Amino acid sequence: MIRKYCIPPDKIQELVSPMGYCLASDKITVDGRKVGFMYREKREDPDDSGWRFLAGDETEEYLDNHMNFMMFEVNYIANIDPEIIPFLKHKIGSEYERDEKTGDFIRYIP
Numbered sequence: 363m364i365r366k367y368c369i370p371p372d373k374i375q376e377l378v379s380p381m382g383y384c385l386a387s388d389k390i391t392v393d394g395r396k397v398g399f400m401y402r403e404k405r406e407d408p409d410d411s412g413w414r415f416l417a418g419d420e421t422e423e424y425l426d427n428h429m430n431f432m433m434f435e436v437n438y439i440a441n442i443d444p445e446i447i448p449f450l451k452h453k454i455g456s457e458y459e460r461d462e463k464t465g466d467f468i469r470y471i472p
Contacts (some may be wrong), residue, residue, distance in 0.1 A: 365388065365391075365432070366392065367391050367392060367394050368390075368391060368392060368394035369438070369441055369442060370391065372465045373441075374438060374441050375377060375438065375441060376418075376440060377437055377440040377441060377444060377447060378436060378447060378450060379438050380412075380418055380435065380437070380439050381411045382405075382408075382409045382411035382412075382436065383409055383410055383433040383434060383435060383436070384409060384411050384412075384413035384414065384415060384433070384434055384436045384438050384439060385413075385414045385415070385431050385432070385434075386415040386416075386432065386433075386434050386458050387415065387416045387417055387420055387424075387430060387431055387433065387442075388408055388430050388431065388432070389416070389417035389419075389420060389430075390415055390417055390439065390442055390443070390461075391416075391434060391438070391439070391442065394442065395417040395438065396417070396431060396442070396443045396445070396460065397415045397416070397417070397418075397442075397443045397445070397446050397460065398416060398418020398419065398459065399415075399416045399417075399418040399458070399459045399460070399470065400413060400414065400415050400416070400446060400449065400457070400458050400467075401413075401414050401456065401457040401458070401470070402414070402452060402453070402456045402457075403454060403455075404454055405412075407446045411434055411436050411450075412454055413439075413450070415439050415446070416448075418459060418460060422469070435443075436450060446463065446465065446467075449467060450466050457469070457470035458470055469470065
């Protein structure tokens with residue numbers, strides 16, 4: 363499957379310093395949706411930032427299919443949704459969701 367990403371590589375600006383890769387849903391990187399849910403977990407390797415980005419409405423079936431996700435430099439996701447930038451230095455275990463009413467990120471409470 364060939365993916366067509368929402369922002370071509372030649373249009374990417376450096377909005378954040380290199381911090382490693384992240385895992386992001388195709389709903390963000392292909393469909394161009396804003397981040398609806400993000401969390402930071404322990405790194406899988408030294409190049410992993412630990413950040414995981416979702417649109418927020420992915421079904422269990424969607425989440426179970428690894429083909430719906432790709433690794434990206436965190437900067438690429440920041441180009442799609444710059445509103446994530448203030449949260450990127452937050453510690454492992456941080457979880458945020460976008461408030462449906464205000465559109466702002468709030469701490470996720472399960």
